[in-house]
Amino acid sequence: MTKHTKGEVVLQVTNVALTYDRPILRDINFCIKNIVRPGLSQGQVVTLIGRSGIGKTQLFKILSGLQSPTAGQVTIHNNKPVKAGDMGVIFQNYYLFEWRTVYQSLLLAAKKNKALFGMEKQTIEQYAEQFHLTGHLQLYPKQLSGGQRQRVSIMQQLLKGSDFILLDEPFSGLDVCMLDKAVELLLQVSLSDELKTLIIVSHDIETSVAISDTVFILGNEPDKAGATIKKEIDLIERDLAWQKDIKQEKRFLETISEIKNEL
């Protein structure tokens, strides 16, 4: 097992429930702890897996503070209840303001980050170079490809400076080549800061598990209405986290089967 320690709780979900005309989510309880790896700025990558229509998007909105749960609460650092704006959110279709150029969109986000005061322009240029978007700063979102939009969305949320980045189905609609690039990009983000925490909501099991350290399975239990966290899998304990080409390993494939059986 890779040498690491788990520190303080960075995100705590306590008894979250959501009910419309019927229960959608119930008794959602989990926490994410800060992972410390010697010699590395290792962030956390957590995946929430569930079948389509199980309530992943609702849980995503609750975690991001865009929706209030019917019961329970989500807290971040030092028990602070989460509110919209605390989390960086990357929507499924990488939504960007269509009337802003890439540069303008990034500047709006950078201006929200007090730590970047006076250095917004230089920081945007640095990020653009790192994300291979230097030549695209003056383009509008409609002029970008799906992959470029994704990178701009991620850059926008990184510039905003939130420790948490929530990603809704980040791999859907990407071709094989773009998928690899997206994975590489997320790993790069997770290594950018000790407290950086990526929460991926996805039904693409193989890809999301391959880059995560923890998996939470959202599903239904017999005779109980509403989805809940059925199982937590610590991929570090299983020596499946932070490994390149893990997808070929037998134990990885066994874990995938285990997850599929739980769904």
Add this chain to the structure above:
Amino acid sequence: MMVAVQVVITLLLWQVFSDGLIPKPGKVAEAFMHLLGSKLLLDNILVSLLLTLKAMLYSILITLLFAYLSVLPFFKSIAQFIVKCRYLTLTGLIFIFTLLTKDGSQLKLSLLVFGIVPFFVTSFLSVIVNINPQEYDLCKTLGYNHWQTLYEVIIIGKADQVFEILRQNFAISWLMITMVEGLSMSEGGIGTLLIKYNKYNDLTNVLALQLVIFMIGLCFDYLLGTIRHWLFPYSKLKTAKAS
């Protein structure tokens, strides 16, 4: 090419079926050319255009005020009432407006504004209602408060659509101008000119003037569309490039 063929067919049908009362296309074209060269037309067009532009400016300001405020519950019902005012006829309100205004110029302007605003508000409210909820969500995730969200999504984000509404509703203003100009004819205008020609059954000049009105409308439609694309370059972008 197809349009050219359609125009030719229409002109041919017009030529064949017009009798003594309806002037033939050649006569209308002659009158049209004569009108174009006259100072009378230019003066009257300027009067009408000035009044239309003034009315549109006031209308868009009133529309924006009520449309932006419509996000607040108190103003939402007022905006919705304005939308319903589309079904009021101006004819029945002329006397009330005459009492409320000082002179013919003010009467025309206020009637025109009253006639245009409900259509502007209707169009703009439909833009607001159809805003993608993700635009608001993105603002929230960026930590914007309500006013910043209003500014970004509705004021800045929909500025190009305000221009489009202006373009689409210019036709309504242009339609109304001929009607309101008939109420106070001392200042002139193409509406006045049209009424005069109609009074003397000068159908050739009526049709020639209709042609002028039609062409000015088309020019403005094109001009406003071009200005929109120039001011808001993203409004003409349709497709994404391949990666």
